[in-house]
Amino acid sequence: MIKLFASDLDGTLLGKDHQITPGNAQAVHDLQASGIDFIVATGRDLYSCRKLLAAANIQCDVIVLNGAAIYNRDDQLIFQQGLDVAVTQALVKDLNQRQLDYSIMGATHFYVRNIQDFYNRLMTTLHEDPQAETTNAQLRDQFGMVKSLDDYSLDQDPPFKLMVMSKQAAALEAFKAEWQDEASLDITSSGPDNLEITHHLAQKGLAIQRYLQNKDYGLDQVASIGDSLNDRSMLQMTGYSYAMSNASSAVKQLAKDLAAPHDEDGVAQVIQMILSNR
Numbered sequence: 001m002i003k004l005f006a007s008d009l010d011g012t013l014l015g016k017d018h019q020i021t022p023g024n025a026q027a028v029h030d031l032q033a034s035g036i037d038f039i040v041a042t043g044r045d046l047y048s049c050r051k052l053l054a055a056a057n058i059q060c061d062v063i064v065l066n067g068a069a070i071y072n073r074d075d076q077l078i079f080q081q082g083l084d085v086a087v088t089q090a091l092v093k094d095l096n097q098r099q100l101d102y103s104i105m106g107a108t109h110f111y112v113r114n115i116q117d118f119y120n121r122l123m124t125t126l127h128e129d130p131q132a133e134t135t136n137a138q139l140r141d142q143f144g145m146v147k148s149l150d151d152y153s154l155d156q157d158p159p160f161k162l163m164v165m166s167k168q169a170a171a172l173e174a175f176k177a178e179w180q181d182e183a184s185l186d187i188t189s190s191g192p193d194n195l196e197i198t199h200h201l202a203q204k205g206l207a208i209q210r211y212l213q214n215k216d217y218g219l220d221q222v223a224s225i226g227d228s229l230n231d232r233s234m235l236q237m238t239g240y241s242y243a244m245s246n247a248s249s250a251v252k253q254l255a256k257d258l259a260a261p262h263d264e265d266g267v268a269q270v271i272q273m274i275l276s277n278r
Helices: 009-013 022-033 046-055 085-098 115-125 130-141 169-179 204-214 229-237 266-276
Strands: 004-007 037-041 061-064 069-071 077-080 101-106 110-112 146-148 159-165 185-188 194-199 222-226 240-244 257-259
Touching: 004 009, 004 204, 004 266, 009 222, 009 266, 022 037, 022 266, 037 204, 046 061, 061 204, 069 204, 077 204, 085 101, 085 159, 085 169, 110 115, 115 146, 169 185, 169 194, 185 229, 204 222, 204 229, 222 229, 222 266, 229 240, 240 266, 257 266
Parallel strands: 004 037, 004 222, 037 061, 110 146, 222 240, 240 257
Antiparallel strands: 061 069, 069 077, 101 110, 101 159, 159 194, 185 194
8 A cells, every 4th residue: 555655846747837736736735635645856956846745735745956866844853964075066167177067955055157248147948848847847946045156164064965057969878878887976967968966775665765764654554656867766666656657668667557647637536646646
C-alpha cells in the first residue's frame, strides 16, 4: 500500500502556466485527506516552492534544490547537504573561463552575475524559446531573492546548487564531461538549456530515503512522479514510479509506469487511480 506520494513541480504538478493546476491541487487535497502523505521534490528553492504551494493552498513537507535540503511544512530544516567549498571554487573558475552563464543558490539567496542582465534575459527569452520555458519560469519566481555574485561569499551563504545555463548544447556537454567524474558532484538537468549541480548526496531519491528515517514505512511504499533527469533517483528508488508523458524517452525508461502529460493533469489522474485502488 502506498503511504507517501512524492511529486516534482515543473513539467509535472505545474501546468503550462507554471502554476499548480486546480485539478492537481484538488487531487493532492484528496490524497492527504485519505491519510497518504504528500511531499514535493523539486530543483527549486524553498521560497519559490512555497510560493507555488501557497497559491494552491497545499501544506506539505518539501525536498528542495534537488535534495540538498528538506523542510517540514512549518519550514523547519530537517536536512541539508551543501556543495564542497573548494570544489565550488574550482567549478566557478572553470565556468568563468568558458564564459558560461551560471547562478549559485545559497541557503538564503540566489546569486547571479549581473542582476539587470539576468532580468533582461528572462524578459527576452521567456516567450521566445519554448525549450527554455521551464528554466526561465523557475528563475523568474526566484527574482525576489536575487543578489549579485559580487556580493556573494561562500563562507556567509554556503552553496547548495549551481545552475549553468546556455542555449549551446555542445558547451553544456563539454562542461559536464569535464566534471562528471568528480565524485562529490551530482550533475543533472531539468531541461536542454541547463545543468544543475549539487552534492552527490543531494539527490531526490536519497532525500526521500532520509525523510523516511522518521517514518514507519519504506521506499517500497512510496510513489514518485516526475519528468526530468533530476527526478531519476527517486523514479528508480521508489516502489512505484511514474514518468510524465511529456518526459524524454530517457526519463520514461527509468520509471515503472507512465502518466498523462502535465497539461492534462497527469498527477491528478495517477492520484485518483491510487485512491480508487485502496
